[in-house]
Amino acid sequence: MYQDVILDHYKxxxxxxxxxxxxxxxxxxPTCGDEITLRVKYDxxxxxxxxxxxxxxxxxxxxxSVLNELLVGKDLAEAQKxxxxxxxxxxxxxxxxxxxxxxxxxxxxVAFAGVSKYPxxxxxxxxxxxxxxxxxxxxxxxxxxxxxxx
Amino acid sequence: xxxxxxxxxxxxxxxxxxVLDRVVHDGRKLVYLDNAATSQKPRQVLDAxxxxxxxxxxxxxxxxxxxxxxxxxxxxxxxxxxxxxxxAPSRDEVIFTKNxxxxxxxxxxxxxxADEPYRVDHETEIVITEMEHHSNIxxxxxxxxxxxxxxxxxxxxxxxxxxxxxxxxxITEKTKIVSFVLVSNILGTVNPVETIIxxxxxxxxxxxxxxxxxxxxxxxxxxxxxxxxxxFTGHKMCGPTGIGVLWGRQELLEDLPPFLGGGEMIETVSMxxxxxxxxxxxxxxxxxxxxxxxxxxxxxxxxxxIGMDKILAHEHALTxxxxxxxxxxxxxxxIGPTTAEDRGAAISFTLGDIHPHDVGxxxxxxxxxxxxGHHCARPVCxxxxxxxxxxxxxxxxxxxxxxxxxxxxxxxxxxFFG
Numbered sequence: 001m002y003q004d005v006i007l008d009h010y011k012x013x014x015x016x017x018x019x020x021x022x023x024x025x026x027x028x029x030p031t032c033g034d035e036i037t038l039r040v041k042y043d044x045x046x047x048x049x050x051x052x053x054x055x056x057x058x059x060x061x062x063x064x065s066v067l068n069e070l071l072v073g074k075d076l077a078e079a080q081k082x083x084x085x086x087x088x089x090x091x092x093x094x095x096x097x098x099x100x101x102x103x104x105x106x107x108x109x110v111a112f113a114g115v116s117k118y119p120x121x122x123x124x125x126x127x128x129x130x131x132x133x134x135x136x137x138x139x140x141x142x143x144x145x146x147x148x149x150x
Numbered sequence: 151x152x153x154x155x156x157x158x159x160x161x162x163x164x165x166x167x168x169v170l171d172r173v174v175h176d177g178r179k180l181v182y183l184d185n186a187a188t189s190q191k192p193r194q195v196l197d198a199x200x201x202x203x204x205x206x207x208x209x210x211x212x213x214x215x216x217x218x219x220x221x222x223x224x225x226x227x228x229x230x231x232x233x234x235x236x237x238a239p240s241r242d243e244v245i246f247t248k249n250x251x252x253x254x255x256x257x258x259x260x261x262x263x264a265d266e267p268y269r270v271d272h273e274t275e276i277v278i279t280e281m282e283h284h285s286n287i288x289x290x291x292x293x294x295x296x297x298x299x300x301x302x303x304x305x306x307x308x309x310x311x312x313x314x315x316x317x318x319x320x321i322t323e324k325t326k327i328v329s330f331v332l333v334s335n336i337l338g339t340v341n342p343v344e345t346i347i348x349x350x351x352x353x354x355x356x357x358x359x360x361x362x363x364x365x366x367x368x369x370x371x372x373x374x375x376x377x378x379x380x381x382f383t384g385h386k387m388c389g390p391t392g393i394g395v396l397w398g399r400q401e402l403l404e405d406l407p408p409f410l411g412g413g414e415m416i417e418t419v420s421m422x423x424x425x426x427x428x429x430x431x432x433x434x435x436x437x438x439x440x441x442x443x444x445x446x447x448x449x450x451x452x453x454x455x456i457g458m459d460k461i462l463a464h465e466h467a468l469t470x471x472x473x474x475x476x477x478x479x480x481x482x483x484x485i486g487p488t489t490a491e492d493r494g495a496a497i498s499f500t501l502g503d504i505h506p507h508d509v510g511x512x513x514x515x516x517x518x519x520x521x522x523g524h525h526c527a528r529p530v531c532x533x534x535x536x537x538x539x540x541x542x543x544x545x546x547x548x549x550x551x552x553x554x555x556x557x558x559x560x561x562x563x564x565x566f567f568g
């Protein structure tokens with residue numbers, strides 16, 4: 001479960017800290033108390049920045065770092081594809097063995113495949129991704145229906 | 151092997167608990183240190199559940215057939231066992247619920263619907279403490295919101311005890327009910343019941359005690375406690391899940407209104423109105439958790455065959471050993487009393503900056519089961535400025551060797567994240 005990639009991101013997080021954004025959300029994982037405050041900045045439909053501050057376990061914090069690394073600079077449609085693929089992997093209960101195609105989409109995020117075997121930890125890994133989805137819906141005036149918490 | 155005075159013969163006791171023989175994660179021997187969340191069940195309790203379903207299963211208090219009579223005798227027999235276990239003056243003071251949360255919600259709702267002199271309303275106050283489990287916070291918040299009553303609480307000292315320095319301002323003539331925990335599930339603190347009850351009695355307030363972490367671990371005497379209500383749950387004391395207890399003083403149970411309506415709690419019913427059965431049945435609407443009550447009765451038999459005073463001594467010895475050993479782990483900070491004095495066998499701690507979820511996960515990989523998170527006592531975590539804790543909690547089958555394994559496991563955690 002604790003892949004080196006995850007521990008690296010935990011110890012040296014990418015893009016941590018709050019910067020200017022179009023929308024801010026605060027999400028918590030009530031079962032364990034992981035918290036994240038996350039801001040998104042859009043240039044049109046391109047993700048200019050995802051900044052965040054949070055506290056929690058290595059999985060939740062590393063996941064936010066990977067999210068930053070993967071999504072900043074991407075177009076929204078591409079980012080949504082990554083988010084959906086990550087969600088699918090995390091909800092797979094360990095049954096998906098990431099193939100080359102999935103690895104190409106998820107890059108470092110495939111390291112979380114092992115976490116999907118631990119139901120109690122899946123929410124930790126998804127916390128920042130659900131926050132990003134929520135913040136994006138708010139920033140771009142997305143439908144209320146999109147505003148779901150993890 | 152470490153020998154401490156007061157320890158039980160855990161080698162013999164552990165033979166009664168099949169699950170303790172389990173190996174997990176590639177041959178690791180299970181070290182179960184999550185007893186404050188739920189205890190394991192001895193063979194005697196599992197057999198009682200099986201025998202009930204295999205030989206006696208029927209609904210209780212209705213029907214005249216042999217199984218119905220046997221089931222009723224077993225269910226009511228369990229009530230007798232609980233009454234004796236807590237030294238209740240009368241068996242009719244023992245109400246079966248599904249857990250301690252339901253017991254506490256029942257008290258809050260009795261008072262919310264009560265007439266004078268018990269009625270909680272906008273001119274009255276409710277008192278709890280900052281170290282309560284959410285189950286002894288939220289029902290009172292709900293009651294306060296619905297009635298307009300003011301909710302007050304005792305704060306905590308830096309060393310994990312109740313701050314009673316302002317007791318006369320917190321408990322006043324306006325106080326209707328004081329509800330507090332006997333042994334904290336997160337801090338392990340054993341609270342000074344007498345001091346609080348004396349003040350509550352001075353102002354004529356009722357007292358409700360959450361004994362969920364006390365009933366499994368020490369002799370419990372409701373008459374000596376002098377409380378008005380005592381709540382606890384079966385599954386933390388070797389019984390099955392789905393069975394809890396509310397003990398209440400008889401005259402209160404007679405005066406206070408029912409909460410849940412339904413079968414079994416009535417005397418007569420017409421389409422216009424109903425009259426109610428006497429306590430405890432007044433508070434037990436619907437088919438009760440029969441097998442679970444029988445299982446709790448078997449758990450009480452089991453605990454009493456060992457002796458609650460001996461279980462208390464065993465856990466005290468373990469706790470003394472554990473706080474000493476845990477103090478040897480660098481960066482480990484115990485959240486709660488750091489000595490075994492007036493302390494139960496649940497020990498919460500933080501380990502440097504390593505998040506408790508990570509601590510728990512790496513311990514789990516070594517077969518060590520602990521609880522991580524805020525333990526349904528988030529205000530305590532806020533009070534001490536921490537997001538969560540790791541908690542190890544012991545029971546009658548726990549051993550010093552398991553504490554040694556925990557300490558070694560924590561060293562491994564430190565190296566892993568260091």
